[in-house]
Amino acid sequence: MKQLLFASDLDGTLLNAAHETDEEILTGMQELARQNAAVAVSTGRSVSMCRSLGFPPGPKVLMNGALALDAQDQVVYDQPLPAAIVAELMDLFPDLPFEFCTTDCTLTRQSRQETIGNFQRRWAKRGKPRRNADFNKMFQGHRNDQTREQILDQTIY
Known part of the structure; x- marks a missing residue:
């Protein structure tokens, strides 16, 4: 018997127009699993961002x-x-709002408010402003106000 594999990107594919999951998307993924299809996510996103989306294992x-x-x-x-x-990037571009991704979280030297503000500016340029309530879920895997040493102490992807 053949094993089916359903592998998909997220943005523009498995996420809705708000770049989030919804009941229809998650139900579809569960149905694929019930049909014995392996469901795999393939994305540029980090571990913490994917966890916050609520995908099944x-x-x-x-x-x-x-x-x-x-x-x-x-x-x-x-x-x-x-x-x-990683150290060279921080030294060359000390004012850029880099996010340093680990297997557990996303580290940034910015404050939480700076992170949210930068995100809102990027989305506003695209004509898609976000509500503040979305940020608690979206940035739950972020650790803000990290020092250079705290970042360099982690494995960064």
């Missing part, structure tokens, strides 16, 4: 291929950035 290829997890969220492949490159 399944394999994931994240951060543009830098990290692959099995259905139990165990690492099966990873290619982190060398710490020297």
